[in-house]
Amino acid sequence: MPQLITIGETMAAFTPDSVGALRYVQNFGIRTAGAESNVAVGLAKLGLEAAWVSRLGTDEFGCFIRNQLRAEGVDCSRVIYDPDHRTGIMFKETGVGETKVFYYRENSAASHLCPEDVTPALLDGVKVLHMSGITPVLSESCLAMTKAAFALAKEKGVAISFDPNIRRKLWRGQDYAPLIRELTLQSEIVLLGLDEADALFGLRDPDAIFDLLFRDGCAQYVAIKDGGNGAWVADKTTREKLPPYPCKPIEPIGAGDGFNAGFLAVLRVYRILAATEVFPWVRSVLLVVGVLSLAIGALFLRRTNNYKRFLAYSTVECMGLSVVGLGVGGIGIFAALLQVIAHALIKSGMFVQMAQVGKVYGTYRMNRIGGYIGVNRTGAVALLLGGMSLLAFPPSVLFVSEMMILRQVIESGRWWLLVLLALLLCFVMFSFCSRILKLCYKPVGNPLPMPSLRIHLGLTWCGLLLIAGASVLGIVQPPFLIKFINAVIAF
Numbered sequence: 001m002p003q004l005i006t007i008g009e010t011m012a013a014f015t016p017d018s019v020g021a022l023r024y025v026q027n028f029g030i031r032t033a034g035a036e037s038n039v040a041v042g043l044a045k046l047g048l049e050a051a052w053v054s055r056l057g058t059d060e061f062g063c064f065i066r067n068q069l070r071a072e073g074v075d076c077s078r079v080i081y082d083p084d085h086r087t088g089i090m091f092k093e094t095g096v097g098e099t100k101v102f103y104y105r106e107n108s109a110a111s112h113l114c115p116e117d118v119t120p121a122l123l124d125g126v127k128v129l130h131m132s133g134i135t136p137v138l139s140e141s142c143l144a145m146t147k148a149a150f151a152l153a154k155e156k157g158v159a160i161s162f163d164p165n166i167r168r169k170l171w172r173g174q175d176y177a178p179l180i181r182e183l184t185l186q187s188e189i190v191l192l193g194l195d196e197a198d199a200l201f202g203l204r205d206p207d208a209i210f211d212l213l214f215r216d217g218c219a220q221y222v223a224i225k226d227g228g229n230g231a232w233v234a235d236k237t238t239r240e241k242l243p244p245y246p247c248k249p250i251e252p253i254g255a256g257d258g259f260n261a262g263f264l265a266v267l268r269v270y271r272i273l274a275a276t277e278v279f280p281w282v283r284s285v286l287l288v289v290g291v292l293s294l295a296i297g298a299l300f301l302r303r304t305n306n307y308k309r310f311l312a313y314s315t316v317e318c319m320g321l322s323v324v325g326l327g328v329g330g331i332g333i334f335a336a337l338l339q340v341i342a343h344a345l346i347k348s349g350m351f352v353q354m355a356q357v358g359k360v361y362g363t364y365r366m367n368r369i370g371g372y373i374g375v376n377r378t379g380a381v382a383l384l385l386g387g388m389s390l391l392a393f394p395p396s397v398l399f400v401s402e403m404m405i406l407r408q409v410i411e412s413g414r415w416w417l418l419v420l421l422a423l424l425l426c427f428v429m430f431s432f433c434s435r436i437l438k439l440c441y442k443p444v445g446n447p448l449p450m451p452s453l454r455i456h457l458g459l460t461w462c463g464l465l466l467i468a469g470a471s472v473l474g475i476v477q478p479p480f481l482i483k484f485i486n487a488v489i490a491f
Helices: 035-045 060-071 140-156 177-185 194-201 206-216 255-274 278-303 307-328 331-361 377-390 397-411 415-441 457-472 479-490
Strands: 004-007 011-016 028-033 050-053 055-057 080-082 089-095 098-104 128-132 159-163 189-193 221-225 231-234 239-242
Touching: 004 035, 004 140, 011 060, 028 060, 035 050, 035 060, 035 128, 035 255, 055 060, 128 140, 128 255, 140 159, 140 177, 159 255, 177 194, 177 206, 189 194, 189 255, 194 206, 194 221, 206 221, 206 231, 206 239, 221 255, 278 307, 278 415, 307 331, 307 397, 307 415, 331 377, 331 397, 331 457, 331 479, 377 397, 377 415, 377 457, 397 415, 397 457
Parallel strands: 004 050, 004 128, 011 089, 055 080, 128 159, 159 189, 189 221
Antiparallel strands: 011 028, 089 098, 221 231, 231 239
16 A cells, blocks of 8 residues: 555656757667656655556557556556557757756646546545646646645545646746645645745745745645755744755756655654654653753762763763753754764763873872873873863864754753753853863872873874864864764664
8 A cells, every 4th residue: 555646747758868959869768757756766765655646658658657667666556548648758958057858748648637537545545645736737637637636635634745846838828826826835745946935925035935834824844945055844843954965966857856755755754753642752751861961960070089980971961962952853863963973082082091191190089180281291182172172162063063952952942941951061061171170280299100101192192183083073074974974864
């Protein structure tokens, strides 16, 4: 049983093997082309059961499209084969910096989709119906079919996903903007481009677009696509800016369909979890556990008299804040993972330096240690730099991650949590600064062992380089790190 059904035309697309005008092209490759079937293929590749519904001619192109989509794992059992009309075809013309498309779809089989094709059994057991603004402008019968499909989905409680996908070439001089606008406002899941929002509603500000769709429409989830600038996503409580995924663009056509497939796949999991009582309960538990861990870490930072335990309690405090990031969700999840990675690097360098401290003084007791900068200047610099990084002094990477978490806390409207975090972080900052400064600068009366025989310069520099390397992440986050974190989130 498919979880999602798409309805719309798919054509046989001929792509040239050379750049230039079609009149000079000798050889073509053939593939399928259709916004709705692209989404179905993307969902099938992501492990979801997806079905594509349309009309195909009984010609060889129709057989080709059916075979290709089946091979991709798409359910084509609901496709209608029309012996009286041909399958649509298209030709692509590639040039320097642009791609032209020539359609031969007039009177195609898919343009004869009609309300009778949308039977009540079509959406039995289906969770999402996905359509685009291309289908209703193909013909009057396609428009009537689209309205019938929307009505049936509303009747059966199936969520409607809609991509305006404005193609003015198909409008043939008519103004279909009011129709597309109406269908957009009737949809629970809206996937539109920023330029399309401007064309339909005269708006380019993402927040204004969200406000309109949630206020005047049926939207529950909205994604605004802006090409290489990334995207904005929102439900009725949360709004996020998604940075673009690092990649080398090859072909822009179909990129929006790929985004739609990914969004719908992720949304399915999110909606299943969000519809249960477990979801808000888990988030609340994460917030409580995170705050308690932060508070316990902050308390023992002040009470302990052992520098190794001091660093361990600092880890408890930092992980508590990361758990808070997971609990508030949104960009807090990315920030939590970034913080864990950066903290691991910084704290590794700090523990290496603390091992040198233990060798020099023969103890980790705070009341017997001081003046380390006069003994091991490089090691003291590493401890001071590590301390500044852990306390999120800019441009530390922990400054970036903690600001992300606090921003998400503010956007979630949890002001009580913001105040509590601010107080605990101030306490942590005071405790950490006083202990690290005492270690490095405050002299002690007890005589010291011979430092020249006990300091390992190689380890000292290794620790410093780890801390310095992690500090650089606050200024530049390399693409591979962002890719890794996003992959972990997606998993």
